[in-house]
Amino acid sequence: MVGRVLIVDDEDTLRLTIKTRLASAGFETEAAVDGEEAIEKLKSSVFDVVLLDINMPRMDGISALGIISEMYPKTDVIMLTGFADFTTAIECLKKGAKDYLVKPIDTTELITRMRSLLRARNSEAALGSLKKVQSSFLLDEILGSILLASDLVDAVKSDKSGKLSQDQGGMLNSLQKSLEEIISRAKEMVDPAQLGGKPSARASKPVQLSKVLGSVVKTMELTAKIAGVRLNLGDDAKGQKIEGDAAGLERAFRHIVTAALQVSVKGATIDLVESRSGAQAEVKFILSKTSEGVRKVIEQSLKQHDKLGQTAASLENAAVLLLAARQILEGHQGVMKIQQAKSGVTVHCELPVRQRTN
Amino acid sequence: MEDKKTEKVRLVYRFDFEDGPQKDFVVDLESDSLSLILEGDHPKPEWTRLKYHQCENCPLPDSVEYCPVALNLSSLVESFQDSISFEKTKVTVETKERVFVKDTTLQKGLSALIGIYMVSSNCPVMDWLRPMVRFHLPFATSKETVYRAVSMYLTAQFFIMRKGGSPDWEMKNLAEIYKAISAVNRGISKRISNASNKDANVNAVVILHSVGESLPYVIENGLNEIEPLFSQYVRQLEEFQTLSRP
Numbered sequence: 001m002v003g004r005v006l007i008v009d010d011e012d013t014l015r016l017t018i019k020t021r022l023a024s025a026g027f028e029t030e031a032a033v034d035g036e037e038a039i040e041k042l043k044s045s046v047f048d049v050v051l052l053d054i055n056m057p058r059m060d061g062i063s064a065l066g067i068i069s070e071m072y073p074k075t076d077v078i079m080l081t082g083f084a085d086f087t088t089a090i091e092c093l094k095k096g097a098k099d100y101l102v103k104p105i106d107t108t109e110l111i112t113r114m115r116s117l118l119r120a121r122n123s124e125a126a127l128g129s130l131k132k133v134q135s136s137f138l139l140d141e142i143l144g145s146i147l148l149a150s151d152l153v154d155a156v157k158s159d160k161s162g163k164l165s166q167d168q169g170g171m172l173n174s175l176q177k178s179l180e181e182i183i184s185r186a187k188e189m190v191d192p193a194q195l196g197g198k199p200s201a202r203a204s205k206p207v208q209l210s211k212v213l214g215s216v217v218k219t220m221e222l223t224a225k226i227a228g229v230r231l232n233l234g235d236d237a238k239g240q241k242i243e244g245d246a247a248g249l250e251r252a253f254r255h256i257v258t259a260a261l262q263v264s265v266k267g268a269t270i271d272l273v274e275s276r277s278g279a280q281a282e283v284k285f286i287l288s289k290t291s292e293g294v295r296k297v298i299e300q301s302l303k304q305h306d307k308l309g310q311t312a313a314s315l316e317n318a319a320v321l322l323l324a325a326r327q328i329l330e331g332h333q334g335v336m337k338i339q340q341a342k343s344g345v346t347v348h349c350e351l352p353v354r355q356r357t358n
Numbered sequence: 359m360e361d362k363k364t365e366k367v368r369l370v371y372r373f374d375f376e377d378g379p380q381k382d383f384v385v386d387l388e389s390d391s392l393s394l395i396l397e398g399d400h401p402k403p404e405w406t407r408l409k410y411h412q413c414e415n416c417p418l419p420d421s422v423e424y425c426p427v428a429l430n431l432s433s434l435v436e437s438f439q440d441s442i443s444f445e446k447t448k449v450t451v452e453t454k455e456r457v458f459v460k461d462t463t464l465q466k467g468l469s470a471l472i473g474i475y476m477v478s479s480n481c482p483v484m485d486w487l488r489p490m491v492r493f494h495l496p497f498a499t500s501k502e503t504v505y506r507a508v509s510m511y512l513t514a515q516f517f518i519m520r521k522g523g524s525p526d527w528e529m530k531n532l533a534e535i536y537k538a539i540s541a542v543n544r545g546i547s548k549r550i551s552n553a554s555n556k557d558a559n560v561n562a563v564v565i566l567h568s569v570g571e572s573l574p575y576v577i578e579n580g581l582n583e584i585e586p587l588f589s590q591y592v593r594q595l596e597e598f599q600t601l602s603r604p
Contacts, residue, residue, distance in 0.1 A: 011564070020572055082443065082551075083554070103567075104544055
C-alpha cells in the first residue's frame with residue numbers, strides 16, 4: 001500500500017475513476033460525497049492525503065479544508081476544482097492545501113504528484129524521527145550526566161570544612177562555569193517538541209529492580225551526602241523483575257534522584273521505595289522538604305515540553321532530568337507521575353512486571 | 359425521434375429545475391452521418407476559434423477557422439454559463455423509441471447532452487465514437503459506458519473480420535483511441551471554462567473525461583470490472599460450443 005487516500009467529490013463518476021486509478025497504482029482509497037462526510041470519515045480513519053473538490057453541496061471544499069487543516073494537520077490535502085480561479089487557489093494554499101489541481105485531471109499526473117507528496121511526507125517523518133533520536137540522546141545521555149557533574153561540583157564547593165585549597169576552589173569555579181555553559185548550550189539544542197515519542201528499551205532482558213535501585217543509591221550517595229540530603233533505600237523491596245535494559249533504567253532512576261537533589265533543601269530525605277500493585281512494579285521517590293511549588297513547575301514543564309528556560313535554573317534542570325527519565329521509562333512501557341505530598345513531592349514510576357515464562 | 363421527411367434523428371433534452379425554470383434543447387442529427395444539424399444563426403464566440411486552446415492532438419489543418427466541437431457547444435455553453443454543477447434538476451430525454459427521465463444534478467444531465475454535441479461535430483478524433491450516438495444512453499454509469507464502448511469496438515472488429523481484414527480482438531487500439539479522446543476533453547474543458555462564470559459546463563465535460571480516462575485502464579485490467587457479470591454466460595457459451603463442435 002502506497003498511502004491512504006480519501007476522495008471527496010459530489011460526482012460519482014469522478015470518484016469512481018480516481019478510486020480505480022489510484023487503487024491500480026497501489027493506493028488504498030475511500031470516498032466521500034461532500035465535506036461533511038469527509039470530516040466524518042476522518043474522525044474514524046487516518047488518511048495520508050485527501051483529494052478535496054471545492055464546489056460541493058452541504059459543506060464545500062474550502063470549509064472542509066479549514067477543518068482538516070486544524071483538526072488533522074498530519075493529513076495532506078490536494079484541492080480539485082472544475083473552475084480554475086487564481087484567488088481561490090491562493091486561498092486554499094494559505095489554508096494549508098498542498099496542491100491545487102484543475103479538472104479534468106490527468107490521473108497519471110495525479111498519481112505522480114501523490115507519490116511525490118508522500119515521498120516528501122516520509123522524508124519529513126524520517127527527519128523528525130532522527131531529530132527525536134538526537135534530542136533524546138542529547139537530553140538523556142549527555143545533559144543528564146553533565147547536570148550530575150555540575151551538582152557534584154556545586155556540592156563540593158559548598159563544603160565549608162576548609163579542605164579545598166584556593167587553587168582547587170578556583171579550578172572548581174572554572175569547571176562549574178564551563179559546565180554551566182555546556183548545560184545552557186545543550187538545553188538550547190534540545191527540541192522538546194521532538195520528545196513525544198516512546199523509544200523502545202534497547203536490550204530487553206530480565207531486570208531486578210532492587211539491584212538497579214541499590215546501584216543508584218551507591219552511585220549517588222556521595223553527591224547526596226555533600227548536598228546534605230539523606231538517601232534511603234526502602235526496606236520493602238520485593239526483588240521483582242521487569243523486562244528492559246538495566247543500564248537505561250539505572251540512568252532513569254539516577255536522573256530522578258539528581259532532579260530530587262536539585263529541588264531539595266539541606267536536611268531533606270529522598271526515599272526510594274519499591275512495591276508492587278497487580279501486574280505493575282512501582283518505584284516511588286519520596287522527597288521531603290522540597291522547595292515551594294516544585295511539583296507544579298516540574299509538571300508544567302513535563303506537560304508542555306517547551307520553554308524549558310522559563311523556570312528557575314534548578315527547577316529547569318530538574319524538569320530536564322525528569323523529562324529524560326520519563327523518556328526511558330516510557331521506552332520500558334512505564335509511566336511516570338508526579339504527586340504532591342504534604343511534606344514534599346513523590347515521583348511515582350510504574351513499570352510492567354515481567355511475566356514468568358517456562 | 360426519426361423524421362422521415364427531413365431524414366433526421368431527433369433527441370429532445372428537457373431540464374426542469376427545482377426552482378421553476380425549464381430549458382429545452384432539440385438535437386437534430388442527420389440520420390446517415392449522425393452529424394449535428396445546426397440551424398439559424400449560431401454564435402461563434404472567440405473561444406470557438408480553432409486556435410483558442412487548440413487540443414494538443416488536433417488533426418485539423420490551420421485552414422479550419424473554428425473548432426467543430428466548440429461550435430456545436432456554443433449555444434449550450436451560453437445557456438448554462440452561470441449555472442452550478444450540483445444544482446438539482448429533472449432531466450427528460452425523448453427519442454423516437456423511448457423517454458428517459460432522471461432526477462439528477464445539472465452536471466450529469468448536461469454531460470449526456472454535451473456528449474452528443476461533441477461526437478456529432480465532425481471532429482476527427484470524436485468521430486471514433488460516432489456509432490455510440492445512435493445507441494445513445496443518457497445518464498449511463500461508468501460500467502454501462504465501458505460495456506457500450508467495448509461492444510461498439512468489438513462489433514466493428516467483427517465487420518473488419520468479415521471483410522477479410524485483421525480485427526483487433528485485444529482492443530489494443532481502443533485504449534489509444536480513448537487516450538486521444540481524453541486529450542480532446544481536456545482541450546474543450548479549457549475552452550468552456552473561459553466561456554463560463556460557474557462550474558456546470560466544465561464539470562459536465564469532466565464527467566465525460568473521467569469515463570474516457572478510466573477506459574484504457576479498465577481494458578488493461580482485462581475488463582475485470584464487468585467480467586463477473588459474464589461468468590455464467592461465458593460458461594454456458596463454452597459448453598454450447600463444445601457440444602456443437604463436429
